[in-house]
Amino acid sequence: MEDEEKIVDTLWELLKSKQYTRLKEILAEMNPADVAEICNDLDEQTLPLIFRLLPKDSAADAFVEMDSDTQETLLRAFSDTELKQVVNELYADDAVDLIEEMPANVVKRILALASPSKRKDINELLKYPENSAGSIMTTEFVYLRENWTVGESIAFIRRSGLNKETIYICYITSSGRLIGWISVKDLLLAPSDDTVISEIMEENVISVNALEDKEEVAKLLSRYNFIAMPVTDSENRLVGIVTFDDAMDVIEEETTEDLSIMSAQTPMEKTYLKSTPFEFFTHRIPWLAIMMISATFTGIIISGFENALAANVLLTAFIPMLMDTGGNSGSQSSVTIIRALSLGEIEFSDLPHVVVKEFLTALMCGLALGCICMLKMFLIDRLLLNNPELTLSMMLVVSSSLCVTVLVAKILGGTLPLIAKKLGADPAVMSSPLITTCVDAISLIVYFSIAKSVLF
């Protein structure tokens, strides 16, 4: 980070003093991802200036890594020739990402200026639904034939590999159908150049359907440690590949999205620094409002026990502690289950297992907390704070309510995400905020019912 600031300072000075040759040298030495990072912070005038100083081969790489509004600014500043050059340097999957982010008039210009073959690839990929494997795959990969020799294959890769997103995994097809794959490592380490591909290729191909969820594809790729995952259509014809770097991006995006949902926010596309307060407002207010209104129930419950509360105001003092402990207990369980679901460790059929495990855990937690709470009330509230109103029966009411609340909270927290998943909803929705709202109502009912039967 510090280095970056220093580089940016140097670049600015060179720019102001118009030392373009030196500027060009520095930019040429930088990694495209770092160039992109710097470009994201430039103003509209400077951005195209700097971009034009980039060497041709790294310009497209840097462009792909930029934020979408930086890309848009650049595209609008480009002449047709410049735009044509950048677009045709992009891999088809990156071009599709770009098109999905840009406004219609920019998209029109991109498609008009793309070469016919690039346009065909792009249109092919645009057909796949959002969030599908097809939407993130690339069509630029290496095919080999099963009757070629290792020597022929290596020669073929050396001739045709330039525009392929990865050459390290090559696919063998027969009348379009995927029948095997081989890594460049296996090719290079093959016993002889005359070995025929069909003898050494891996015939047990793990592939995904183009309509599969992209998150699923990323997880499979990570599970099998693949550099690329082949994507096929319903007839097992190879239509593209998803590379590991795109899978890593998907995992990062999905984690961010899950965290938003888990904290009751509609996911945002932009980074924190680039989002406006109004955008945050629109993504946060709906959930806050819904949960606030649903708290009407807790209000009704409390109003229902108004007389009990009026007779013993001390009862009120323990409401926040009960509610928070319930919320925390529930969120521990729900977050654990949501993560286990997302890692594929558990599925709906594990529901009985989860219920038993959460019940036993909750029982231990509930009993322990009940005891700690008794001790705490005796030592702190009674002795230290000298509160004589806190009778033994009152303490028993609080501790036993706490125990029941923890039990209910953990079982709800453990089961609701599984049920959400079964119903086709995102389990992340069933996380702390929503569960807290349920647990609050239940814990209040438990508390007042126990209080009424013991104290009155």
Next chain:
Amino acid sequence: MEDEEKIVDTLWELLKSKQYTRLKEILAEMNPADVAEICNDLDEQTLPLIFRLLPKDSAADAFVEMDSDTQETLLRAFSDTELKQVVNELYADDAVDLIEEMPANVVKRILALASPSKRKDINELLKYPENSAGSIMTTEFVYLRENWTVGESIAFIRRSGLNKETIYICYITSSGRLIGWISVKDLLLAPSDDTVISEIMEENVISVNALEDKEEVAKLLSRYNFIAMPVTDSENRLVGIVTFDDAMDVIEEETTEDLSIMSAQTPMEKTYLKSTPFEFFTHRIPWLAIMMISATFTGIIISGFENALAANVLLTAFIPMLMDTGGNSGSQSSVTIIRALSLGEIEFSDLPHVVVKEFLTALMCGLALGCICMLKMFLIDRLLLNNPELTLSMMLVVSSSLCVTVLVAKILGGTLPLIAKKLGADPAVMSSPLITTCVDAISLIVYFSIAKSVLF
């Protein structure tokens, strides 16, 4: 998942009917990660039986992917010859992972049976602190010399690449120091076999120090889309590489760990299904107990306003709504900031930016919620539930307290994770549960103060 169950059934039937040849064939066709998954569910007797049927080359690959208790069972069942074979097939980084998980007597046997060169590699890696780049790197990579030609380099890779974890990125060193790198793609696509490496190698090497945090390394690798990241010592000598698949594992682990911390649990090493209720108990109870005890403050605050509450019991009915909305508002902000910090989008110096943005967002959310709350109280509580005690001034007290609570909650939620990071703590600690505890106390004080000045 369904396929997996079917395969497991088939394997069991073959095992029971002792059709070992067919069993061997099926296992040979499976991906090692899938074999590992199945092995994790086998009992102590069957596990070694199945493992011995695996083809030699995929046995080690499957072994690496197994859970650590499955690995331990196998290691204990192995004869010395078997253990020797598996250990020497492992890459040094995988062997180190294994050693870090196994009990001392198993480790002793592993080290005794490892080949001298493997043992040297393992001991080298064991020197690095836990969670450092050094602890996850491998020492098996390809070196090239700058004065070699492309042809010589390819020939060298073909001779020596067999035991390298990746051959796709080769590193060029000069007296041990890392001076450049080149991909196998660039080698294969080089204009001529006589091109000298120094002419085409990439001299701007991005590398990490062996003591760098492994999470940082994984993020850099993802940022630059590298297949492998070179790791150097303090004198820029190349000591190892971290490959993309290990980086993906690190990111997955770290996300799981962050989620545990964010939901107030001590992170666990084992999967959900393999952890016992007692283990969950020990990881959950400390935080629940601490937060329960810290709720003493909210109790004290409520007791302090006892008279006000006794005079107007309806005040109590809105406490849960106020507290929950405060907690939810705070957790929206804290989770957003924790994620932005973890993605490197913001750092401590962005504190003023964050404060302003969260303040403006909170102001909009607070005002909107205040209005919605007024409307809700009027329509639902007053008209629908027919509650005449709910006067206009009472409604104003609740709505304005809500507005202030949201404001405080969002500013605390936005700033506390940044401050935690600055103080060297994990920002994830400052997530919903802890912030809720703070926000509760503040919202109650605000509520009662406003109530006192308006109503009494």
